Amino acid sequence: MKEDRGKLRRWLASIQGKLIIASLLISLVPTSIAADLTVRLITRVVNNDVQSFLHETSVLFLNSFKESQSEAAGLARFLYEQKRGQADPVIRADAAFLHLAQTLGYAVVVVSDKDHHILYSNYPVRHIEPLSPEIKNTLYALQLPDSNQVMTGGTFDYEASGANYEILVGTWLDENFIENLQSITTFDLRLYYRRPAGFQMIYSSRSDTASGTPLPPAVTAELQGGAESVYDPQAEDGGYRVLYLPVKNTRGETIGVMSSGLKSTELPSVWDLPINILVTVFAAGLGLTTIAGLFVSRRLSKPLRALATGVKSIIDGNFDHRVDATGKDEVAELARVFNHMAERLGHLQSLEVDLRRRDRLSALGEVAVGIAHEVRNPLGTIKTSAELVRKGDNQSAADVKLLGYVIDEVRRIDGLIEDFLSFARPREPVRRTLSFASVVERVATLCEPELSRHDIVLTVRDDSGDTTIEADEDHLFQACLNLLLNAIDAMNKGGRLTIHLVRQDDWLRVAFSDTGPGISKDIIDKIFDPFFTTKPRGTGLGLAKVFSVMENHRGRVECQSRPGVGATFTLILPISKRT
Numbered sequence: 001m002k003e004d005r006g007k008l009r010r011w012l013a014s015i016q017g018k019l020i021i022a023s024l025l026i027s028l029v030p031t032s033i034a035a036d037l038t039v040r041l042i043t044r045v046v047n048n049d050v051q052s053f054l055h056e057t058s059v060l061f062l063n064s065f066k067e068s069q070s071e072a073a074g075l076a077r078f079l080y081e082q083k084r085g086q087a088d089p090v091i092r093a094d095a096a097f098l099h100l101a102q103t104l105g106y107a108v109v110v111v112s113d114k115d116h117h118i119l120y121s122n123y124p125v126r127h128i129e130p131l132s133p134e135i136k137n138t139l140y141a142l143q144l145p146d147s148n149q150v151m152t153g154g155t156f157d158y159e160a161s162g163a164n165y166e167i168l169v170g171t172w173l174d175e176n177f178i179e180n181l182q183s184i185t186t187f188d189l190r191l192y193y194r195r196p197a198g199f200q201m202i203y204s205s206r207s208d209t210a211s212g213t214p215l216p217p218a219v220t221a222e223l224q225g226g227a228e229s230v231y232d233p234q235a236e237d238g239g240y241r242v243l244y245l246p247v248k249n250t251r252g253e254t255i256g257v258m259s260s261g262l263k264s265t266e267l268p269s270v271w272d273l274p275i276n277i278l279v280t281v282f283a284a285g286l287g288l289t290t291i292a293g294l295f296v297s298r299r300l301s302k303p304l305r306a307l308a309t310g311v312k313s314i315i316d317g318n319f320d321h322r323v324d325a326t327g328k329d330e331v332a333e334l335a336r337v338f339n340h341m342a343e344r345l346g347h348l349q350s351l352e353v354d355l356r357r358r359d360r361l362s363a364l365g366e367v368a369v370g371i372a373h374e375v376r377n378p379l380g381t382i383k384t385s386a387e388l389v390r391k392g393d394n395q396s397a398a399d400v401k402l403l404g405y406v407i408d409e410v411r412r413i414d415g416l417i418e419d420f421l422s423f424a425r426p427r428e429p430v431r432r433t434l435s436f437a438s439v440v441e442r443v444a445t446l447c448e449p450e451l452s453r454h455d456i457v458l459t460v461r462d463d464s465g466d467t468t469i470e471a472d473e474d475h476l477f478q479a480c481l482n483l484l485l486n487a488i489d490a491m492n493k494g495g496r497l498t499i500h501l502v503r504q505d506d507w508l509r510v511a512f513s514d515t516g517p518g519i520s521k522d523i524i525d526k527i528f529d530p531f532f533t534t535k536p537r538g539t540g541l542g543l544a545k546v547f548s549v550m551e552n553h554r555g556r557v558e559c560q561s562r563p564g565v566g567a568t569f570t571l572i573l574p575i576s577k578r579t
Contacts, residue, residue, distance in 0.1 A: 071154065106169050114165075188263075243261075303332070306323045307334065382410055439477055455493075467503045472552075524559060
């Protein structure tokens, strides 16, 4: 029990526990009003449905004008059939036809050309224009000498004397229009038309609404502001929910407004929902909040733990450690910054190692030059004296043998000093354009006997094409020879050595990969230091010489190794611009 309480305390102290508790505390107030929000949401959905329904009803009401189109078009065709063949191509209605049309409820006959220029009308019509887009070719705006009127009707097109004409038969829109729609009791359907004093009602399906009723000013302002429709859920003191739909002409001008209203009492109250629904919503809110808290806490704590592990790796000196940086949030950005920092720290560590190595090489050069001058002259005197004494007549065989040892050791020391001088004060490279493949071939030919003697298989892969470099061939030969000899020493019981040449962007990479025991991680940063060696009789200048040659050629050398698998030394050199 005590252990469980300790785990609980640790969990509460963690970021995950704090986030979950914070989520629950913060969500208490929002969840407590979740039922109210749900009711409001349902109300909004109902309003949207009602608005959509009223919109469709308005469109259907407007389309009801089209029902008279076929009848009016038939009358227009009948007029044409009666009058065609006469000398005047413009059809004119006689008294008998006008009486027939008025009997059927149509009072207006207009004949116009294809450009809507009026050629005949039984009313003094100055201009006629079809309304669009909802009631195109069904409603028409007519301009009379003292007023503007709206009519509905049908047309018939005919051709005479090579010209096109149109007969329009219609009826005025007023409070007496479409009497059959008055049977609708649930909906309040109205049509407003623009008058000099503003939009006024010219038709309503309700008998208790007077003609000429103005459009509400707020609705007028919204429609004139460019609104495609206006929905008022509290029209007539909350008694109706009304949708107002503008009627426009071909120029996009609003010449009328269609409204469709629905009684509020026809809709059920969302507050009549059972109490268990509200309780369910409240419980669901708390459950969803808990789940969200768990998700968010895990989403935050997991990458933070990964970042903490990464920081520990950096402290331990592992600058190759990277953390997952997927996503676009702040934690992912922090992970990307951490990866960039680790990369920069690794690069700075590499630069620091190179700087220390250069300092040691510089100090070595100064010491080597001083020692050479101080030691070579006495060594020469010792060697000459020993040779003279050995050539004397009265020397025993044992003395001659000992003097030979002295002379050999003097020569060996002189050779070491010569190596130090060559390393500390190398000659300037003589650069010329060459192919590194030829240098590799020269080194492989020279070392072939040694490779065979140690049972080492050499493979050369040249994927560099015709890449050339600007370099000193002898210096590169010496660097490659040192790497090859080191590989032979590492694989004294046989193995495989692969030399791979490949071009990468503006660089030539030459990799020497062996199957030897590899290099342990604790010494891999020291292998290019002067005098560092793991060989019993090595001088520790071979890899240091390789490093120096690469520096003098504006290149670098890298080493990668897996203990027990082998090591790979890679020479990286800039390619020649003539390639």
